[in-house]
Amino acid sequence: MQHITHLNARNLGDYSKYISSDQQDNISSLAHTLHRKKIVEVNATAFGGGVVELLQGKIALMQGMGIDANWYVLPPNDDFFHTTKELHNCLQGKCELPSQNQLIDYSDYLKKIATDLPNDADIYVLHDPQTLGLAPYLPADKLIWRCHIDLTDAESHTLNWLHNYYQYFEKLIFSMPCYAKNAPKDKVTIVRPSIDPLSDKNKPLTQGEIDVVLNKYKLNTKPYLIQISRFDKFKDPLGVLDIYQEICKLSSDYDLVLVGNMATDDPEGQSYFEKVQAVAQTLPEPVQFITEASDSEINAFQRGASAVFQNSNREGFGLTVTEALWKEQIVFSRPVGGIALQVFDNITGFFLDQDNNISAEKIVEVLENSNKYSHIQKAAHELVLKEFLLPTMTQGYLATYLELIN
Numbered sequence: 001m002q003h004i005t006h007l008n009a010r011n012l013g014d015y016s017k018y019i020s021s022d023q024q025d026n027i028s029s030l031a032h033t034l035h036r037k038k039i040v041e042v043n044a045t046a047f048g049g050g051v052v053e054l055l056q057g058k059i060a061l062m063q064g065m066g067i068d069a070n071w072y073v074l075p076p077n078d079d080f081f082h083t084t085k086e087l088h089n090c091l092q093g094k095c096e097l098p099s100q101n102q103l104i105d106y107s108d109y110l111k112k113i114a115t116d117l118p119n120d121a122d123i124y125v126l127h128d129p130q131t132l133g134l135a136p137y138l139p140a141d142k143l144i145w146r147c148h149i150d151l152t153d154a155e156s157h158t159l160n161w162l163h164n165y166y167q168y169f170e171k172l173i174f175s176m177p178c179y180a181k182n183a184p185k186d187k188v189t190i191v192r193p194s195i196d197p198l199s200d201k202n203k204p205l206t207q208g209e210i211d212v213v214l215n216k217y218k219l220n221t222k223p224y225l226i227q228i229s230r231f232d233k234f235k236d237p238l239g240v241l242d243i244y245q246e247i248c249k250l251s252s253d254y255d256l257v258l259v260g261n262m263a264t265d266d267p268e269g270q271s272y273f274e275k276v277q278a279v280a281q282t283l284p285e286p287v288q289f290i291t292e293a294s295d296s297e298i299n300a301f302q303r304g305a306s307a308v309f310q311n312s313n314r315e316g317f318g319l320t321v322t323e324a325l326w327k328e329q330i331v332f333s334r335p336v337g338g339i340a341l342q343v344f345d346n347i348t349g350f351f352l353d354q355d356n357n358i359s360a361e362k363i364v365e366v367l368e369n370s371n372k373y374s375h376i377q378k379a380a381h382e383l384v385l386k387e388f389l390l391p392t393m394t395q396g397y398l399a400t401y402l403e404l405i406n
Contacts, residue, residue: 213300246360
C-alpha cells in the first residue's frame with residue numbers, strides 16, 4: 001500500500017476566523033486527549049473524488065494538532081477496481097451484480113494486502129466499500145467504517161453483503177441518518193463532510209488570478225455554465241447536455257463547460273466520458289471538456305462561472321456543491337442525498353425541474369436578473385461557514401475516535 005506522506009500539517013489557529021473560540025477550544029481539547037495516538041485511514045485512491053479531498057484536509061489538520069494521523073491507499077488493480085465499481089453502483093441502486101468469483105477475488109486481494117498496514121495503530125478507519133474486506137484482518141476493537149455513499153436505494157443482495165461486514169466494526173460513520181438504515185444504532189455516528197477553506201481549491205483568489213486561468217482555457221470570451229464532477233451516470237452529465245440544449249433555444253449568451261478529472265479507482269470513467277463527448281458533438285453549440293486541471297484552476301473555474309450545475313441523481317454529499325456555495329455562486333441542482341442538506345430552493349440555490357424546459361427557463365431568468373438573487377448567494381456562503389468547513393467535520397471525527405478509545 002502507498003503511505004501518503006507529502007501533506008503539509010495544518011495549524012488549527014489558521015482557521016480561527018471561521019470558528020468560534022469555544023469551538024476552537026473544544027477541538028484543541030479533543031486533540032490533546034488524542035495526542036500521539038496513531039490513527040490509520042485507508043481508502044482506494046490518492047487522486048480524484050471527494051474522499052481524497054476530505055482526507056487531505058483532515059489528516060493534515062490532525063497532524064498539525066499532534067495526532068499521529070496516517071493515510072494509506074490501496075495499490076491499483078484493474079480487476080479489483082472493476083468489482084468495487086460494480087459494488088459501488090449496486091449500493092447506489094443501478095448495477096449488474098458482481099459474480100461470486102469476483103467477490104471471492106475481492107476478499108482474497110484485500111486479505112493479501114492487509115499485512116501492508118502497520119499493526120500498532122490505536123484506530124483504523126476504512127473508507128467506502130473498496131476497503132471493507134480488510135476488516136476481518138484488523139483488530140475489531142479498533143475498527144471504524146466510514147461510508148461516503150448514498151445507500152437509500154441499494155440493491156438488496158449487495159446491501160446484505162455490506163451488512164455482513166458491520167459485525168467487524170465498533171463504529172460506523174455516515175453522512176446522513178437515512179444512509180444508516182438497518183445498521184446497529186449503537187454503532188452509528190453521523191459526521192457531515194466539509195471543505196477546507198484554506199486549500200488550493202477553496203482559498204480566495206484575486207480577479208487577476210482568475211483571469212489568468214480563464215485565459216489559459218479560453219473561457220474569457222463568453223459567460224459560461226459549468227458542472228465539475230466525475231464522468232459518471234450518477235452525476236448525469238448527459239442530463240446537463242439536455243438542459244443546455246434547451247437553454248440554447250432561449251439564449252445564445254452562454255457556453256457550457258464540463259470538468260472532471262479521472263479517478264484511478266473508476267474503470268468506467270473513460271468510457272462514460274467518451275459517451276458524453278459523443279452526445280455533446282450533436283448539440284448545435286460546442287461544449288468544452290476539461291479532464292486535467294489543478295485544484296487552483298478548478299477554484300478559478302468555479303469563481304468565474306455564471307452558474308454551477310450539479311445534476312446528480314445520486315449523491316453521497318456533493319462537495320462540488322459545497323465549494324460553489326462557499327464561493328457565493330449560483331447553484332442549480334437536484335435535491336438528492338447530501339445536496340438536500342445544502343441547497344434549499346430559492347434560499348441557498350435553485351432546484352432543477354424534471355422538465356428540462358422549465359429548468360432552462362428558470363436558469364435563463366436567474367442569470368439575466370442575477371442582481372435580484374445576491375441574497376441567495378450570501379445565504380449559501382453563510383450556510384457553509386456555519387456547517388460544512390473542515391474544523392467542524394474534524395471535531396466530529398475526533399469525538400468519535402475518542403469514544404472508541406475510551
